[in-house]
Amino acid sequence: MxxxxxxxxxxxxxxxxxxxxxxxxxxxxxxxxxxxxxxxxxxxxxxxxxxxxxxxxxxxxxxxxxxxxxxxxxxxxxxxxxxxxxxxxxxxxxxxxxxxxxxxxxxxxxxxxxxxxxxxxxxFTFEFALTTAGIPLRHVEQGRNVSMYVTNRQCRPARRLHGPMVVSMRHVPAHLVETATRVSGLMPEVHGAPVHVGAPIKLGIQDLAKPDFGDPVRPLRGDVPVFWACGVTPQAALMASRPPxxxxxxxxxxxxxxxxxxxxxxxxx
Amino acid sequence: MxxxxxxxxxxxxxxxxxxxxxxxxxxxxxxxxxxxxxxxxxxxxxxxxxxxxxxxxxxxxxxxxxxxxxxxxxxxxxxxxxxxxxxxxxxxxxxxxxxxxxxxxxxxxxxxxxxxxxxxxxxFTFEFALTTAGIPLRHVEQGRNVSMYVTNRQCRPARRLHGPMVVSMRHVPAHLVETATRVSGLMPEVHGAPVHVGAPIKLGIQDLAKPDFGDPVRPLRGDVPVFWACGVTPQAALMASRPPxxxxxxxxxxxxxxxxxxxxxxxxx
Incomplete structure (x- = not known):
């Protein structure tokens, strides 16, 4: 196939x-x-x-x-x-x-x-809802994987597991950030509303063009970076906590x- | 004190x-x-x-x-x-x-x-919201514990733990059942919307006057029994699964x- x-x-x-x-x-x-x-x-x-x-x-x-x-x-x-x-x-x-x-x-x-x-x-589960709400998905348009970054926010540890939170980032036109927040916020079991909007450095991200996972994605004029908590977080915990x-x-x-x-x-x- | x-x-x-x-x-x-x-x-x-x-x-x-x-x-x-x-x-x-x-x-x-x-x-967490929405709490009015019942619905087992779902019941005036459902449904982390309204026998409950936990509570004329999933369910699992x-x-x-x-x-x- x-x-x-x-x-x-x-x-x-x-x-x-x-x-x-x-x-x-x-x-x-x-x-x-x-x-x-x-x-x-x-x-x-x-x-x-x-x-x-x-x-x-x-x-x-x-x-x-x-x-x-x-x-x-x-x-x-x-x-x-x-x-x-x-x-x-x-x-x-x-x-x-x-x-x-x-x-x-x-x-x-x-x-x-x-x-x-x-x-x-x-x-990815709420991307269809984002699209339906008129929000363009730059990574899909560009045929790339979404950009993901390790942040400076530590998760609450659990026994032998600890590590930083990972986020996914989507470039969203500024006038649609509110819509993206509201639409994703309605789906808390698939990460819900963004954890941050606007300033990558607030999450300890130095360079948006160098994601830790996935591909770099180009913003269009007027886009703002929007960050959502990401299910790659357990992989960062594996790297930090080293189970066998x-x-x-x-x-x-x-x-x-x-x-x-x-x-x-x-x-x- | x-x-x-x-x-x-x-x-x-x-x-x-x-x-x-x-x-x-x-x-x-x-x-x-x-x-x-x-x-x-x-x-x-x-x-x-x-x-x-x-x-x-x-x-x-x-x-x-x-x-x-x-x-x-x-x-x-x-x-x-x-x-x-x-x-x-x-x-x-x-x-x-x-x-x-x-x-x-x-x-x-x-x-x-x-x-x-x-x-x-x-x-109990959503009872204040129920009260605020104008829903009377018969067990509080009568100075009694809420009525709780073991149901005929089995939980999905997990390793050594299995057992039936337990529910709490509140008598709600019929015209306020929709409100009670909506208000509690907004709070899914404290059991959310009811699991059943109206017919105790559908949950395998033979006699509302004989709760398995808590006290019997008298309905007033026009009240309907409304059942919510209950956090006593793990106790029913203890009784069924017998950890040491x-x-x-x-x-x-x-x-x-x-x-x-x-x-x-x-x-x-």
Whole structure:
């Protein structure tokens, strides 16, 4: 399945089709794929680290809203019927002692029976709502991954896990910042409202053109940088806290779920 | 501090004063105390059961919204400066192997260094908002604890923990049910909108006059029973799953936090 999809075709793909495309080896950031469906960050750790991760997420809900936690060894999730978490993401990262050791397109060869997988809300989930509200997505327009940065804000530690908050950044036309804040604020389980608008240095970010994860994205005249808490935060915690083993998604290469994004809008529960 | 407070005086007590009153041995349900401040259910388990409890809560967010988790052995919480979780609730329950073995007014003599404490959102938190919206609270009017019932709805299990959902019930005048639903629905971290309105038998409840926890409360003419998910659900899981040891609050005898209830209203984060 090496078909190249246009932007419009990607947006309209059913989630299970998108997952099949990635399972077949297509490697692309998932922003703009399967509009209207929630996407998720993934982190798998040995079971004896699972409580640390879940507690870290509970204590840092803004960057780490938990959508599902699997039983140890399970490769499926309640978020997507028939999905296989070991193959259905476009790209993974494998970590040993906090070091990135591999970046494969599936993790069948790395899987372990003691792995507990956390699926964490992703801001790509509210991008469809942003688009619908008339907000342009510069990274999608430019065919790039969203820009992500490690900030100077420390998360509340949980047992052996500690680390800084990571943010995603979108350039938003100044007159639409209020709309972007309101629309994303209605979806707190996928990071909600921005954590900062305007001055990267306030988050300790020296140069917007040099993201720590993802690609640099060019602003247009009149754009303002808007920063949202990001589900790559647990990866920064892995790097800082060095558990013996972990698997994550590669930043921007998310798990596309079957859950309509409307389920994560305020008042839906 | 054996002062008897009127209903109005209780409502106006600062949270730290309410906690001091309970610390001094006053034993009363906390509904109607310290209006405008969040109240919390409490469950403390040995550290090797902590992941089970946190995962159970994550998988059953409606009855078990987690407001804070302490480090093992800690008796304080970020929810209330200077509070002592071992003394500041009006009444506790001590559990061994799923059996209730004691119901003391403090747990200093039962405390263990390996206990992890979970503070879970409580529907008493939205009662001030209900009152403000003109909804009478029959249990407060009648000077009784709220009625709580074990339902026929099973929670999603988590490792060694399983059990049925518990609900609290309030009699609401029929023409105000919509208002009660809307007002509580705005506060999902303290159980949010009702899980059922009208027919107790739909939840497997045979007789409203015989609650499983709390007191029976008389309806007035035109009242309809409205059921909310309840933070006593983890106690039902203790009874069903029989961990070796646990401490909880006594139903209706909650931890009064320093957090304004407005923090748990939608859009506050």
């Amino acid at each position: 090496s078909t190249v999809y246009t932007q419009d075709e990607r947006a309209r793909l059913a989630p299970e089709t998108a997952r099949a495309v990635f399972r077949s080896g297509t490697v692309e950031p998932t922003s703009g794929w399967s509009h209207g469906y929630a996407q998720a960050n993934m982190i798998s750790v040995p079971e004896d680290w699972a409580y640390d991760v879940l507690l870290f997420a509970q204590r840092n809900r803004k960057p780490c809203p938990v959508l599902d936690v699997t039983d140890a060894g399970a490769s499926g999730t309640v978020l997507a019927t028939g999905a296989d978490l070991r193959t259905d993401l476009p790209k993974y990262r494998v970590w040993e002692g906090g070091e990135l050791v591999d970046e494969p397109t599936d993790v069948l060869g790395h899987w372990r029976k003691d792995l507990v997988t956390f699926l964490i809300g992703c801001s 083993f972990a698997i994550t998604h590669a930043p921007g290469h998310m798990f596309v779920t079957d859950r309509p994004d409307s389920e994560y809008r305020l008042g839906a529960q | 054996s002062t008897v407070y009127t209903q109005d005086e209780r409502a106006r007590l600062a949270p730290e004063t309410a906690r001091a009153v309970f610390r001094s041995g006053t034993v009363e349900p906390t509904s109607g105390w310290s209006h405008g401040y969040a109240q919390a259910n409490m469950i403390s388990v040995p550290e090797d059961w902590a992941y089970d409890v946190l995962l159970f809560a994550q998988r059953n967010r409606k009855p078990c919204p987690v407001l804070d988790v302490t480090d093992a052995g800690a008796s304080g919480t970020v929810l209330a400066t200077g509070a002592d979780l071992r003394t500041d609730l009006p009444k506790y329950r001590v559990w061994e192997g799923g059996e209730l073995v004691d119901e003391p007014t403090d747990v200093l003599g039962h405390w263990r260094k390996d206990l992890v404490t979970f503070l879970i959102g409580c529907s 040891f646990a401490i909880t609050h006594a139903p209706g005898h909650m931890f009064v936090t320093d957090r304004p209830d407005s923090e748990y209203r939608l859009g506050a984060q």
